Amino acid sequence: MWNEPRNERETFLSGCYSSVLLANMVKTEAPWRPQADKKALEARAQLLADIRHFFARRGVLEVETPILSTAAATAPHLHSLVTTYQGPQAPKEGQQLFLQTSPEHAMKRLLAAGSGPIYQIARVFRNGESGRRHNPEFTLLEWYRPGFDHLALMEEVDILLSLLLGTSAGERLSYREVFHRYLGIDVFTASDKTLARLANVQGFHDVAASGGQARQIYLDFLLANVIEPQLGQERPCFIYDYPASDAQLARIRPPSESCSRPLAERFEVYLKGMELANGYHELCDAVEQRQRFGADLIQRKRGGLSEVPMDKFLLAALEQGLPACAGVALGVDRLLMLLLNSARIEEVLAFPLIRI
Template identity: 50%
Template sequence: MASNNPHDWQPSATRQVLKQRAELMAKIRQFFAERDVMEVETPSLSAATVTDVHLESFSTELLASAHQSNDAQTLYLQTSPEFAMKRLLADGSGCIYQICKAFRNELAGRFHNPEFTMLEWYRVGFDHFQLMAELDQLMQTVLSCQAAQSLTYQQAFIDYVGVDPLTADIEQLKQQVNRHNLDADWILAESDFDTILQYLFAELVETNIGQKSPCFIYNFPASQSALARIDDQDERVSRRFELYFKGIELANGFHELTDADEQARRFTKDNAWRKQHGLAEKPIDDRLLAALQSGLPDCAGVALGLDRLVMLALQQTHIDNVISFSVNKA
C-alpha cells in the first residue's frame, strides 16, 4: 500500500539502474529515428476512456471553479495513448511512436505498477505480421536476444492445453481444468467462454512459451479482438498478437480496425457486458469514432510495457527495481 512515511524518501531503483534505463531509452529513440517514425505526445487526461471489460481506469474531477464542485467534469487517466494517437493518424501524422505514462487501476505486483511507462507505436501501411517483425528487431536491439518464435493462438492452445479453442465448447474447456489438475473450482462454475479461455491460456500457455527466445502468439479468437480487424481468411480469429518472454507478457498489437461503426458496436457491447456484471459503464470516446469515420489509414499498432522490457534487459526480478518511485513510495 502507498504510504506517506517521510523516512521512506529514497528511490525504488538504484542510481546505476536508472542510468542504464536512460541509456536504454536513448537506444529505443534511436531505433525509431533510424526508421523515420516521429515521436509524439498526447494527453494523459481525457473526457472518455476504454470500455474494455478487463481494464479499470483512474478518474478525477476537473472543477469549473474552486467554488462550484457541482459543475465538475470527470476526466480519466489513460490506460494507453491509443485513442489520441489514432486521432493523430487520422489527421495525417504518418508513422508515430510515444513513450509515456499510462495508468491502470490494478493492484501493484511483480510486473505491474498502477502508474507505468508504455511504448506505443503505429506503422502506416503495415499489417500485424510486418509490425511483429519490427518488434522482433527492437527486442534483439534492446535485449541482444534470439529471434522470436511465432505460434497461432489455436496451435498454442492445442500444444499446451490439449484442445482446439476455435471448435471446443465450454464443457470441453472445463475438462482441461481437471485434466491438468488446476485448482480452480471457480472456473468450473464460470459460464463465460472467454473467461475460461483466458484462464487456461494464462495457466498453461503463458507459463510454457517464450522461455529461451521471445514468442509471438497471433490470430487471437475474434471474441478477443479488442480494436483489431477480424481476419479476412478466417472470421473465427482477429489480426491481434501478443509477445511473451521469460514468463512476462510484454506487448499487445493489432492490425487496426478502421471501421467506425464496427468499433462503436464493440464499445457498446463492452458496456452491456459491464452492466450485466455489475461494473460501471464507461463513456465512449466519440472523438475517436469521429476520427475513424473521417478515415484512419491502413496501419498496425502495438503497445509495449517499457518497465517490463527494462526488467528483462537489466535482469531485474521486480518492476519496483527499474522505476524511480514505486506506488508505495509515490
C-alpha cells in the same frame, strides 16, 4: 493497446505481497528513498535513448498526447483512474476526467489527421493493478505503422527486441498452435466443458458468466496461468491470430481455406514467461467500433462495473478515415526488468506505489 488481463494467482497475491514488501522496506531503510538503485536509473535512461534512436532512424515521429481524457477505456478488464477538473471551461460541478490506460485513442486521432507513422513513450494508469509485474502507473511504448498489418509489425517488434535485449529471432505460433502444443487441444473445436475441466484442474472454479463469455474467460485463464509461464524461455515468442471473440480493437479476418473460423488479426509477445507487447492490425470501421464499445458497456453493466463514456472523438476520427495500419504497445518497465534480471517491477521504478 496494452490490455493484458491480470491472472488469477497474481490478483489474489498482490495485496499480501505489497503489504509484506512495504513492511520489509520500512524495517530496512527510510521510505523516502527511491526503490530503484542508480544502476536501474541509468539503464532506463539508456533504454529510452536507444528506443528514440531506433525510431528516428526509421522515420517514425515521436508525439505527445494528453494523459487526461473525457472518455475512458470501455473494456471490462480495464479500470481507469478518475479525477475532477475544477476551473475555467468546466461545468459548475466540475469536469470528470479519466487518466489514460493507453494513448491509443489520441494517437489514432493523429493518424486520421495525417500524421504518418508515430510513436509515443507514455505514462499510463490502471486502477486495481499492483503486483510482481504490475504498478498502477507505468511506462508504455506505443507505435503505429500505416501500411503494415499485424504480421509486418511483428517483424519490426522482433528487430527492436534484438537491438534492446540482444535476443535472437523470435518464434511464431498461432493461437491455435500454442494451445495444441501446451494443452493438447484444438482451441476452436474443444467444447466449453473441456475448457472448464482444464481450468478447474488448474484451480479455477468461479465463472459468473455463460456461453461465449464464459468460454473466453476459460481461454484467458488457461493462457495466463498454464501457457504464458512456459513461453519465450530462450527467445521471444509471438502468438498471433486470436479467436474473433478476443479481437478487442483489432480487425477480424473472415473464414478462409486455411481456417474455417474468423480470426482476430492481433498478436502478443512473450519473453521469459512474461507478456511484453500487444499488437493489432487496427480496426478502421467506425460502425463496428461503436458496436464493440456498446458490447463492452453491456458487459460492464452485467458485471456491476461503473458506466464509462465512449470516446466520441475517436469514433469521429474513424468516420473521417483512419489509414490502414497496425499498432502495438510494449511495456518499457518490463523491458528493463529483463535487462537487469529483476524479479519485481518495483526494482526498476524510482518510486512505485509503496513509496508515493
